[in-house]
Amino acid sequence: MTAQRTLRAAGLVxxxxxxxxxxxxxxxxxxxLFAIDTLIFVIVASAWNMxxxxxxxxxxxxxxxYGTGAYFMAVAANDWHMNGSAAFELxxxxxxxxxxxxxxxxxxxxxxxxxxFVVITIAFFFIAQLxxxxxxxxxxxxxxxxxxxxxxxxxxxNPFYYLAAVLAVLTVALAWLVRRSRYGLQLRAIRxxxxxxxxxxxxxxxxxxxxxxxxxxITGMAGALWVYFIGTAYPMFVFDPLFDLAVVLMAFFxxxxxxxxxxxxxxxxxxxxxxxxxQTTGYESEILFGALFLVIILFLPRGVLPTAAEYLTKxxxxxxxxxxxxxxQSPSELAESRGGSxxx
Amino acid sequence: xxxxxxxxxxxxxxxxxxxxxxxxxxxxxxxxxxLIGPNGSGKTTLFNIxxxxxxxxxxxVFLGSQEITKAAPRRVxxxxxxxxxxxxxxxxxxxxxxxxxxxxGHLRGGPAGSPGQRNSAGGGRGHRERxxxxxxxxxxxxxxxALAGTLSYGxxxxxxxxxxLVADPAVVLLDEPAGGVNPSLVNHLADRxxxxxxxxxxxxxxxxxxxxxxxxxxxxxxxxxxxxxASGPPDLIRNDPRVLDAYLGSALLDAQAADEPAVDD
Ligand SMILES: Nc1ncnc2c1ncn2[C@@H]1O[C@H](COP(=O)(O)OP(=O)(O)OP(=O)(O)O)[C@@H](O)[C@H]1O
Ligand SMILES: [Mg+2]
Numbered sequence: 001m002t003a004q005r006t007l008r009a010a011g012l013v014x015x016x017x018x019x020x021x022x023x024x025x026x027x028x029x030x031x032x033l034f035a036i037d038t039l040i041f042v043i044v045a046s047a048w049n050m051x052x053x054x055x056x057x058x059x060x061x062x063x064x065x066y067g068t069g070a071y072f073m074a075v076a077a078n079d080w081h082m083n084g085s086a087a088f089e090l091x092x093x094x095x096x097x098x099x100x101x102x103x104x105x106x107x108x109x110x111x112x113x114x115x116x117f118v119v120i121t122i123a124f125f126f127i128a129q130l131x132x133x134x135x136x137x138x139x140x141x142x143x144x145x146x147x148x149x150x151x152x153x154x155x156x157x158n159p160f161y162y163l164a165a166v167l168a169v170l171t172v173a174l175a176w177l178v179r180r181s182r183y184g185l186q187l188r189a190i191r192x193x194x195x196x197x198x199x200x201x202x203x204x205x206x207x208x209x210x211x212x213x214x215x216x217x218i219t220g221m222a223g224a225l226w227v228y229f230i231g232t233a234y235p236m237f238v239f240d241p242l243f244d245l246a247v248v249l250m251a252f253f254x255x256x257x258x259x260x261x262x263x264x265x266x267x268x269x270x271x272x273x274x275x276x277x278x279q280t281t282g283y284e285s286e287i288l289f290g291a292l293f294l295v296i297i298l299f300l301p302r303g304v305l306p307t308a309a310e311y312l313t314k315x316x317x318x319x320x321x322x323x324x325x326x327x328x329q330s331p332s333e334l335a336e337s338r339g340g341s342x343x344x
Numbered sequence: 345x346x347x348x349x350x351x352x353x354x355x356x357x358x359x360x361x362x363x364x365x366x367x368x369x370x371x372x373x374x375x376x377x378x379l380i381g382p383n384g385s386g387k388t389t390l391f392n393i394x395x396x397x398x399x400x401x402x403x404x405v406f407l408g409s410q411e412i413t414k415a416a417p418r419r420v421x422x423x424x425x426x427x428x429x430x431x432x433x434x435x436x437x438x439x440x441x442x443x444x445x446x447x448x449g450h451l452r453g454g455p456a457g458s459p460g461q462r463n464s465a466g467g468g469r470g471h472r473e474r475x476x477x478x479x480x481x482x483x484x485x486x487x488x489x490a491l492a493g494t495l496s497y498g499x500x501x502x503x504x505x506x507x508x509l510v511a512d513p514a515v516v517l518l519d520e521p522a523g524g525v526n527p528s529l530v531n532h533l534a535d536r537x538x539x540x541x542x543x544x545x546x547x548x549x550x551x552x553x554x555x556x557x558x559x560x561x562x563x564x565x566x567x568x569x570x571x572x573x574a575s576g577p578p579d580l581i582r583n584d585p586r587v588l589d590a591y592l593g594s595a596l597l598d599a600q601a602a603d604e605p606a607v608d609d
Contacts, residue, residue, distance in 0.1 A: 182445065185438070189446045192435035199395065199417035199427075200447040201511065257437075 016169070023161050032157035036229060038270040039164035043222040045250040045262035046171045050178055051215035052248075053257040055208055056191030057110065060244045061121030062219050064128040067238040068101050069094040069220030070227035074144040075137060077228065083147040087228055088163060091221045098220020099213045106212040110205065113194070129239035143234035146227065160229045167225070171218050176259050178211075187211055188257065242286070246273070249293050255303030264305060347408040347424065347514045348373040349394065349548060354403035356389055356570075363389040364570040367403070371515065371548040376541050378557040378578070379550045381567030382590055387550040388430055390567070391517050395427050396420045407515065421447075426513030430520050430550075432500040436493030440484065440503055443492050444475035447510045475510060482506045482536055498525035502533070515546045522553045534560050558582060566590065 019039075023032050044066065052059050072094045077087050109120040132138045151159060178184040186207050189197040198204045227233050250269050255261030269292075276285035300307055354367040364386045371377040379387050392398040394405050396417040405413045412420055435443050479485035482502045487495065492503060501521055508516060521537070522530045534556060541547055551557045557564060558578040565575040568590040574581055581587055 185442055185445055188438055188442075189435050192437050193433055195397070195417070196429075196433040196435070197446060199397070199421055200507070201418055201421050202446065202448075203418070 019165050019169075023155075023158050027154075029157055032161050034271055034274050036157060036161050036164050037274065038266055039161070039168045040222050040226050041246065041250060041266035041270045042168040042263050043164065043171045044219055045247050045254075045266045046168070046175050046259075047215045047218035047222070048247045049251045049257065049262040050171075050175045050218075051211045053251055053262070054179065054184060054187040054191065055211055057113070057117050057208065057212075058248065059121045059212075059215075060118055060248065061105070061109075061123075061125040061128075062215070062247060063239050063241070063243045064105065064121075064124050065098040065102060065216035065219040066223035066226075066243060067128055067132065068098040069223035070233055070238045071132065071138050071144075072097045072220070073224035073227050074146050074233040077146050078144065081147070084150050085159070087147070087149070088159075088225075091163075091224050094224035095217040095221035098223070099217040102213045102216030103209070105216075106209040110208050110212065125239065125241065125244070129235055132235040132239055138233070138235065141235060143232055146231050146233070148231060149228070157229075160225065163225060164222075167218075167221060172259065172263060174218075178214075179259060183207065191257070245293070246270075246289075249289070249296065252301070252303055253296050255305035255307075258303070258305055261303050261305050265303075347546065348406075349425065349515050349546060350406045351390065351394065352404045352406070354390065354393055354405070355401045356386075356393060356398065357401060362570055364393070364400070364403075367567070367570060367572060369565045369572050369575065371546055372563070373546055374541070374544055375562040376537065376547040376549065376560055378561035378564040379548055379567065380552070380554075380557060380564060385567040385590075386570040387567055388519055389570075391427060391519055391550065394420070394517065395425060421511065421513070424512075424514040425517065426508035426511060426515070427517035428501065428504040428508060428519055428521065430523070432497075432504045434492045434495075434500050434503050434507075436491065438492055439488065440479065440490055440492050440495070441472070441475060441488040443503055444479065444488075444507050444510055445471060447507055471510075475507075478506045478509050481509075483532060496526075498529045501525055502529070505533075505536070509540070513545070515548070516540070518547065518549045518551075520550055520552065522551055522556045530556060554582075 022035055026032065026035075044062065048059065048062050051057065073087075073090055076090050076093070077083065080090075082090060105121075105124050109117055109124065112120060133141045138144065149156070149159075178187075186197065186202045189200075189202060190204055190208060194204055223238070227238065246269070250265030251262045252265070253261075253269060254263065254265035269289075273285060273289060276288060279285075296303075349371040350369070352368050354364050356362075356364040367386065367390060369377075369379070379390070381387055389398065393400045394412075396412075396415050396419065399414065403413070404411055407420075407423055407425060410423070412423060412425075415423070435446060438446070476485055476488065479488055482505060484495075484499055484502050484506065487499065492500070495503060505516075505518070505521065518537075521533055525533065530553065537547060537549070537560060549557070549561065561578055563576060564578050564581040566573050566581060566584075566587050568586075573586050573590060574584045576584075
């Protein structure tokens with residue numbers, strides 16, 4: 001066990017080191033552009049998972065929070081004439097605005113469960129998209145252009161890259177803290193049997209709502225960072241239905257409700273998507289991604305990491321059983337010999 | 345101190361099905377009360393109404409002198425009434441120990457040492473330690489790291505009983521605790537319940553296993569078509585003609601037949 005822990009810590013250090021030196025090694029702006037996109041998806045997939053993966057309430061409306069953060073950034077940077085690193089100070093505010101939006105969204109959507117919840121989050125998405133195309137503050141369908149950051153062109157991407165990296169590390173750390181806290185436990189109990197959890201004293205509504213709000217806060221910051229990086233805000237890109245599908249796919253791919261799952265999903269799928277888009281013309285990459293979605297939901301519904309972990313545990317148990325004699329009949333041993341197959 | 349649980353005139357129907365009709369019963373403080381009756385006689389429905397999972401059409405539920413008829417499940421639990429479900433409701437994707445940490449251990453608003461807090465009087469001990477103690481008490485501490493979804497049926501029943509005990513409820517409602525449980529575990533379970541009762545807890549237990557009920561309970565109440573048809577000590581109940589009538593050809597008669605020769609000797 002300690003060997004495994006050391007290995008994991010070493011892996012983490014290597015990963016962090018790679019993230020730290022990446023823009024120094026790969027100075028090509030296309031490489032850092034891909035990396036920034038990927039890091040933003042690490043942030044959003046982890047934030048999405050912190051709510052949806054832990055609580056079981058699958059949101060297909062996180063683009064609402066992403067877009068809210070983005071539009072806040074676009075409007076505020078223009079109106080308040082903030083540019084460069086001063087504009088970065090707007091990120092927490094953008095998160096706050098997205099979190100505020102999440103309160104009414106949650107109060108309405110979290111009254112219902114499962115499919116109905118999913119449908120309501122989609123409805124909120126379309127309301128937001130419609131609003132963005134028609135309101136004057138968002139510039140309607142002609143969009144908004146953000147002030148151009150005054151960074152040297154050779155290293156233009158680097159401030160964005162490092163900010164995204166820091167946000168990604170903080171988000172993953174927060175997800176880890178939430179998961180091992182009593183609060184995270186209550187979220188996962190809600191996922192397994194919400195009524196039973198309520199019957200055991202869990203205040204289900206405040207727990208669910210605060211998780212959604214926290215998730216929206218982070219997602220809003222990511223949206224703000226992204227829009228400042230690309231420099232323009234158009235309704236169909238800021239509120240993009242494929243955004244939510246991509247985020248959900250990443251979390252499912254790596255492992256819903258785990259910490260490393262959404263990170264792995266983003267690290268594998270976002271570069272793959274970018275690469276495919278470069279290789280193909282038109283919509284082939286999106287069709288391929290749709291197919292991948294189906295394959296994962298059908299064959300790896302619990303994700304790559306949990307499935308791999310299960311095979312590992314099974315393998316170890318077989319080895320251990322070969323070494324030991326079968327156990328006696330105390331209650332715990334009775335269950336060990338009889339249970340084991342009813343995992344969903 | 346524990347509390348008495350009582351229902352008065354509880355009536356409930358589902359569409360055309362009358363599940364409970366004027367059901368009045370008492371689970372006296374500090375005693376183990378058995379609740380028996382044929383399938384569909386309304387036992388589980390009564391549990392659901394007492395614990396706030398269903399609303400009665402009429403009637404009242406009392407915990408001591410306090411009326412709790414319309415209290416939500418969370419509030420009923422907070423007031424010190426814990427329950428298990430006929431088909432256990434554990435959290436399958438949490439480990440056994442994590443299941444134990446879901447219920448709040450300090451729910452009752454009252455001061456430390458308030459009713460039912462006997463076991464946590466020591467103060468500074470963590471939630472986790474207490475959870476492990478309870479798992480050791482029910483005998484499944486060896487499984488604390490296993491996913492609850494991998495437990496056998498009997499183990500799930502023990503786990504559900506264990507985590508209900510985390511909050512130190514004064515009254516515990518068990519819906520068929522021995523149903524489908526390995527016979528070697530049934531005695532273990534009866535011993536644990538008996539021990540908890542000696543420490544002062546009130547029990548109301550629905551069970552079809554008549555040996556279990558008659559051996560464990562201080563008094564037994566019989567439901568038939570949603571109404572109480574008899575109530576009293578086990579020895580009287582097993583010979584009550586109305587009860588035999590309700591149970592014609594079912595479990596009680598079998599238990600009766602098995603017992604008779606010994607009595608006649
Ligand atoms: N939610 C419901 N909707 C419709 N009918 C119900 C519902 N719950 C219970 N009933 C009906 O009410 C009656 C009483 O059911 P209940 O489950 O309380 O019986 P029970 O005594 O617990 O039976 P068993 O010993 O089989 O567990 C039955 O006829 C049942 O079909
Ligand atoms: Mg029942």
